[in-house]
Amino acid sequence: MIMDKKCEIVRDLLFGYKDNTLHNESKKLVEEHLKTCENCNKIFQDLKEEENNISSEKKK
Numbered sequence: 001m002i003m004d005k006k007c008e009i010v011r012d013l014l015f016g017y018k019d020n021t022l023h024n025e026s027k028k029l030v031e032e033h034l035k036t037c038e039n040c041n042k043i044f045q046d047l048k049e050e051e052n053n054i055s056s057e058k059k060k
């Protein structure tokens, strides 16, 4: 599988995107990419799920 250069960039930004710490320009780049890239979308979903698991454990 060939790794798209854009995927690399977006994956670096995903953490910031999830935490909502990105500048508008970077945010837009991630959003646009997630619409078209299943792989990065999956990674983003995993990131979000991981965080949900962690925060629900904290509540216990």
Ligand SMILES: [Zn+2]
Residues within 6 Å of the ligand: 004, 006, 007, 008, 010, 033, 037, 038, 039, 040, 041
């Ligand atoms: Zn991608």
